[in-house]
Amino acid sequence: MSGFAWHRRSKRIIANFTGFEADLLRSLASQLVELLRNEAAVPREDMDPFEAMMDFSGPTSEPDDPVLARLFPTAYPQDEEAAGEFRRFTEGTLRDGKARAACTIIDGLEEAGLPPELTEDGLMIDVELDAPTAEVWMRSFTDLRLALATRLGVEEDDEHYWHSLPDDDPRAQAHDIYEWVGYLQETLIEALTDA
Template identity: 85%
Template sequence: MSGFHRHRRSKRIIANFTGFEADLLRSLASQLVELLRNEAAVPRDDVDPLEAMFDFTGPTQEPEDPVLARLFPTAYPADEEAAAEFRRFTEGSLRDGKANAAIAIIDGLEEAGLPPELTEEGLMIDVELDEPGAETWMRSFTDLRLALATRLGVEEGDEEYWHSLPDDDPTAQAHDIYEWVGYLQETLVQALSD
């Protein structure tokens, strides 16, 4: 995996993933979608679309899951009522935006040729993104990194701890995935600025 880069002629953003990397990225994005959708209100099909646009009955309490609490922090920590109102009006659309960005990663990988069940050992997946698509992936990488960091308990300045863990430690392996997503995000930011 060489990260993202901008193609000189087409100006599209390109990355090459092994089948394993693409499947791992799809799995991470799928888990994020599931987390965002399972705790969100399930959309109803029987509601008039115009009425749905003006439905502000979203959640008013901070999510119990630490990842969701990190993804949707309290806007007004010193004012519980204002925080509840802000959350009620914004969290539903923010959840949808984050879920849709993760779905864009899944769709992009599948459009690039990732089969539903990974079976071929040496499979390479070439992803090509336009700038809006690349920006969507970048936002989702941020959410994935926040989710992984929260689950792992990553803190600023704790690199020595993570590097001291044995390679076969599952926590160290999960941290390697966290760093890999960071690498993807960093190369994507660079490709967008080229």
């Protein structure tokens, strides 16, 4: 992965990605959207828009998928009934918000010139965001890192384990992606707070 990430120019937040990096980021965001929408309740097409907006028939139990359970933790671990009610009223909206945020990354990369197919190695993609859109990307980076950490089994203070793996180990490569998304998030935060 390249060593360059986000910086501020005037009121814009800018990054340059290789075609490979942009495609990888789009793939991660697409997988997150698919996961979030795969188990989400889809409103009926014949449902009145107001009724759909007020539909609180969401899930009442913790998701089976460990990533979703991490993204939507139980609000009241000591009170199953309250936790179920809270989840029923909030999870659908939270899922939609996280999916829209990931779609913002996909749309931003495609608007910057990433074609639908895998790009050439030498191609650079210049992404320019305003501050509100950059904040959406930052929140989605958090979701992507949580998803990757959950799938990999990353734990606090286990860096030595990950760095001890051979470079050709698929787990090491996946962990490199996890760290890269963290780097993107960190430099994006710095660019947003840079006066």
